[in-house]
Amino acid sequence: MKYLFSLVAGLLLNAVFPQAGQVTWNTSVEKLSDTEYQLVMTASIIEHWHLYTTDIPGDGPIPTSFTFEGAGEDYELVGDLEESESYTEYDNIFDMELSYFDGEAVFKQKIKLLKPGLKAIRGLVEYQACDDQSCIFDNADLAFSLDGGKAEVKQLEVDEKSALLSKSLKLDLKNPEALNTGTQGQSGGSGLMGIFVLGFLGGLLALLTPCVFPMIPLTVSFFTKQSGNRKKGISNAILYGVFIVLIYMLLSLPFHFLDSIDPEILNTISTNVWLNIAFFVIFVFFSFSFFGYYELTLPSSWGNKMDSASGAGGIIGIFFMALTLAIVSFSCTGPILGSLLVGSLTAEGGATQLTAGITGFGFALALPFALFALFPNWLNSLPKSGGWMTTVKVVLGFLELALAFKFLSNADLVEHWGLLKREIFIGIWIVIFALMAVYLFGKIRFPHDGPLKKPGFVRIATGVLVTAFVIYLVPGVWGANLRLLSGFPPPMFYSIKPQVSDCPLEINCFKDFDEGLAYAKANNKPILLDFTGWACVNCRKMEENVWSVPKVYDLINEEYVLISLYIDDRKELPEDKQFNYQLKSGRVKQIRTIGEKWATFQAINFHTASQPYYVIMTPDMELMGPSQKYTDTETYYNWLKAGITEIK
Incomplete structure (x- = not known):
């Protein structure tokens, strides 16, 4: 489990900061004879970090591995890879004996030429490096010169073909200022408030768990009794709450730097196949932790250090008390906060939304400490800790399990595997929530549950609501439009049943x-340009809740030519259509997939990376008014109608 946390952290680091600099690679060549050479790879490792060896157990970290281009054809590898002396000790993170390098690592591979005259060899090293808190997963290109010259790693270049293909993405738009006349859609304020409220509700759920709830009376009593007077105790408790909010807010700060690296980086992270699979696995482990089969905790040394620091007194001591709470309550708050973190990684305002959600989460955790310090008599009305908190954890476990399949569905949709078609996904949810209902009615138990007793009113009422939800899900297996869940199950056209087209609602659309x-142009009809994504929740909501309304459906289907461009489509372009594109920052990015092409196309012409994003234009590239985003039915219908009126 600790490895899984490191894996996701590493994937995020690589997506955000691809050249982290923890390990630097250099190469050299030792000539042994006219046909034999020794390839030398030297890794320089910064202080406090270490690089793992090439021989690591299967359930441990990722070993260092080398790949050499042309091996077996131009030359052969002679003997095994040699490596310098390493250290071996017990690793607390991975709970096993591991071998690693500190400071420097040297690897040597002997080769024998099969083709005389070979002047250079290229290779790739893939590796994992860790310090006491996190890991990075990276790779580096390697180059070796066999004739004494300088061998350089091939840099990305914008050749003539790439320049032409890059230029073809730029549209000669007429009336481009129309986009800036007030892009329509839900206001950012209301959206952020909604995220804040969701985070706040998540924080309230975390308060009801065994890791947090018992801390409320203990902490408040400490402040009121140890502060000398009631006024000082209240101010300390409020300051404690402020620090809780601040600590959680700080978690979102790194994501505010992403847009300056790559406009599509947030979308790349949120739709990354391996990240979604990693989230699926982690959330399954989260759920079984909530079920009581094991405990997920951060290293105990962290909590001990923070607890010791909290004894410093004053403002610094109160800050470390708040940090201690965040660490020791991780086993309960981590899965809930994790849901909020990965759910907010969207292309549009992801970092801002993330900050709003985490602030709401921290505010909910901090609020009772301040309130009960102000009104200590309320402590007497708090329910006693007991079995009800275990019930809350188990219910959260079922919710985490259901959410896990959403991430697996994202990966399935992006890669078009066809594993989780809509009916299968809904069927899995029916099983999960049916088991939740059975648990709430007291028919099954988990490890931390006490002796079986007759369920109380709240538990039975919750079970009835969950049963009603299961009944609501059942028609979805036969193709019903479950509007309350729009965006969570796969789209309706992603079905095991034969479909007329793979376009939303079987509208005639184009994906190029x-x-x-x-x-x-051939039919003299205006274009509805739809920037969407396979893993875009709001895109599905628009299609299933707004496009499905007859008057909207008829307008799109009869009056417009719908062009849906999926910016997260991982299908590779034909080789002759792949190219390198130079960003304004000077960095060159590879355009290898359909999604990368359309994401770049959107950024070049419309200066945004958000989805859903809609534009109305004529066949001769004239823009008809402002663009549109996620919104309600009437607003969207009026926008479509205004576009037709403007054109006519």
Whole structure:
């Protein structure tokens, strides 16, 4: 489990900061004879970090591995890879004996030429490096010169073909200022407030868990009794709450730097296949932790250090008390906060939304400490700790398990595996929530549950609500539009049943801009340009809740040519259509997949990376008014209608 946390942290670090600099690689060549050489790879490792060896147990960290281009054809590898002396000791993170390098590591591979005259060899090293708190997973290109010259790693270049393909993405838009006349959609304020409220509700759930709830009376009593007077105790308790909010807010700060690295980076992270699979596995482990089969905790040394620091007194001591609470309550708050973190990684305002959600979470955790310090008599009305908190944890476990399949569905949709079609996904949710209802009615138990007793009113009432939800889900297996869940199950056209088309609601659409443009010109019809994503929740909500309304459906289907461009489609472009694109920052990025092409196309022409994002334009590239985003039915219908009126 600790490895899984490190894996996700590492994947995020690599997506955000691809050149972290913890390990630097250099190469050299030792000539042994006219046909034999020794390839030398030297890793320089910064202080406090270590690099793992090439021989690591299967359930441990990722071992260092090397790949050499042309091996077996131009030359052969002679003998095994040699490595310098390493250290071996018990690793607390991975709970096993591990071998690693500190400071420097040297690897040597002997080769024998099969083709005389070979002047250079290229290779790749993949590795994991860790310190006491986190790990990075990275790779580096390697180059070796066999003739004494300088061998350089091939840098990305914008050649003539790439320049032409890059230029073809730029549209000659007429009336581009129309986009800035007030982009429509839900206001950012209301959206952020909604995220804040969701975070606040998550924090309230965390308060009801065994890791947090018993801390409330203990902490408040400490402040009121140890502060000398009631006024001082109240101010200390309020300051304690402020620090709790601040600590959780700080978790979102790194994400505010992402847009300056790559406009599509948040979308890349949220739709990354391996990240979604990692989240699936982690959330399954979260759920079984809530079920009581094991405990997830951060290293005990962290909590001990923070607890010792809290004895410093004054403002610093109160800050470390708040940090101690965040650490020791991780086993309960971590899964809930994790849901909020990964759920807020969207292309549009992800960092801002993340801050709003985490602030709401921290505010909910901090609020009772301040309130009960102000009104200590309320402590007498608090329910006693008991079995009800275990019930809350188990219910959260079922919710985490259901959410886990959402991440697996994201990976399935992006890669088009066809493993979790809509009916299968809904069927899995039916089983999960049916088991939750059975548990609430007291028919099954988990390890931390006490002796079986007759369920109370609240538990039975919750069981009835969950049963009603299961009944609501059942028609979805036969193709019903479950509007309350729009965006969570796969889209309706992603079905095991034969479909007329793979377009939303079986509307006739195009998934290539040039093809759609040609059709619009031939039929003299305006274009509805739809920037969407397979793993985009709000895109599904728009399609299933707004597009499905007859008057909206008829307008799109009859009056417009719909061009849906999926910016997270991981299907590779034909080799002759792949190219390198140079960003304004000077960095060159590879365009290898359909999604990368359309994400770049959106950024170049419309200067945004958000989805859903809708534009109305004529076949001769004239924009008809402002763009549209996620919104309600009437607003969207009026926007479509205004576009038709403007064109006519």
